[in-house]
Amino acid sequence: MKKGLSKTSLNQLITYGIVIAAYIILQALRSAGMMTSHLAGLLVPMTYYAIAAVALNFCVGILGELSLGHAGFMCVGAFSSAIFSNVFKETLPGGLRFFLAFVIGIAVAALFGFLIGIPVLRLKGDYLAIVTLAFGEIIKNVLNAVYLGKDSKGFHVSMTNSMALGMEEDGKVIINGAMGINGTPRDANFTIAVIVLLIVLFIVQNMINSRDGRAIMAIRDNRIAAESVGINITRYKMLAFTISAAMAGAAGVLFSHNISTLQSTSQYFGYNVSILILVYVVLGGIGSIRGSVIAACILYLLPEMLRSLNKYRMLIYAIVLIAMMIINWAPAAREMRERFFAKFRKEAV
């Protein structure tokens, strides 16, 4: 009995260890001045894509439901938290404000996940992919067209332009249509991003090893059998999907507090971003949480680092994609990795 427990917890510790080690190395490189400012600027985005990948893997690999709209959950998390931080920019101290921004971004993303889940997750079949795809695009386009302002009387919303908000003299435009949100306090930094990643990993990995996690994976493995042993399918699907959306929302909060102008463009929140996150998940190994983190970091940094190579950039990126696929999925490679980790285990136990 002991053996089984320590194996799973050791596995978890390895994941935390990798993240913390990478964090220490990168911070050391940066403070030693051995990192270009370009690369230093990529650290927070890299981390929030890792968070988004873990969130999506929880949905795809653990729950077994395909979502193509996780960029949409990032988007609502980013916007709702940025609105909050802009409104309370002067009135709340930075730390508390950012904490509350997380609470709000996560809650709003979770709410959207929950609302989408209610009609879709009770259906049998792959409807979630289509609905989430539509959700992501709709959210992106709506936020592109919306104007939001605040004056002493409260909030004003318009879909035409900022003049139509009809605000008083002291009014302040928060969302300026396609121009987005300007001047969100840049509360995010690499340390906070890594802490959020660790929290997300903690939640996901602990949940997988709990009663709820087993029920969720049972549904993935065999829905009919899961029902036959008394598992409420809809309840657990809703739970897992809502948590997944909430975590993507947390990634969105980091996003909006790491950028001076938040715009709802395809580049950041379109379906191509959802697909990109899915690529991280697939190449890192569906259901492998640690794999998602590693794949997201490598595959996010790589094309950025290769910018100087210009012409060959996408070629090298493609080769790395193929190499990662082979490393992760080829039987021989898997066996090698198992043996490697088995050795580790023996030493540690």
Add this chain to the structure above:
Amino acid sequence: MALLEVRNLSINFGGLRAVDEFNLDIEKGELYGLIGPNGAGKTTVFNLLTGVYKPTEGIITLDGKDITGHRTEEINKAGIARTFQNIRLFRLQSVIDNVKIGLQNQYHYSTISGILHTPDYRKVEKEIDERAMELLKVFGMDGQRDYLSSNLPYGAQRKLEIARAMATNPKLLLLDEPAAGMNPNETAELMETIQLIRDKFDMTILLIEHDMKLVGGICEKLTVLNFGRILTQGDTKTVLSDPEVIKAYIGE
């Protein structure tokens, strides 16, 4: 009053009346056989009893409670557990986790406890682990606790499915062709296991079996189904010597 009472149960699939006016009484502690040629509607009866299909007509009562039309997971909670003709294990999970999933509704802690791994989580998980091991021991599978369930040999997979069903603490256990695809050794072992469950847990069992000889050996009562209708039902001896039954089987 019988543990399970089924009255005039029928279901139509389009034009096909797969089960027609089905009646059944199973007393507590009985080992009951449901037999009949392929396509007779036996699995469909199981699917009706467990809420996978909603009956077109009829009433199902378990232990005095009407469960007709209830959802599958509610029916399991009410006390019916089953295995499947085509094995349905949680393939990507270990042997013991399959049983633990069956224990899901007997042990509780909150989602938050599960995320934070609180003392409550630890305590209940330990109980779950012990209970799951107890069950695996009954089935002689404790040595394979950490195997991936899909890596088990066929006979062991069938046994694990029974163990998982038993983990839900049912009043009535439904076994759908548990010996299908087994070699004679595995079949003999399975029969022992079924007897064992019955004695040890005082379980009421309804068993579908294709092979009449096998069923004659362990069941006290039989119902014979043919083309969705009951051909005969009663004591095993009487039923098996019924010329109609012999004809249905030879005519197959």
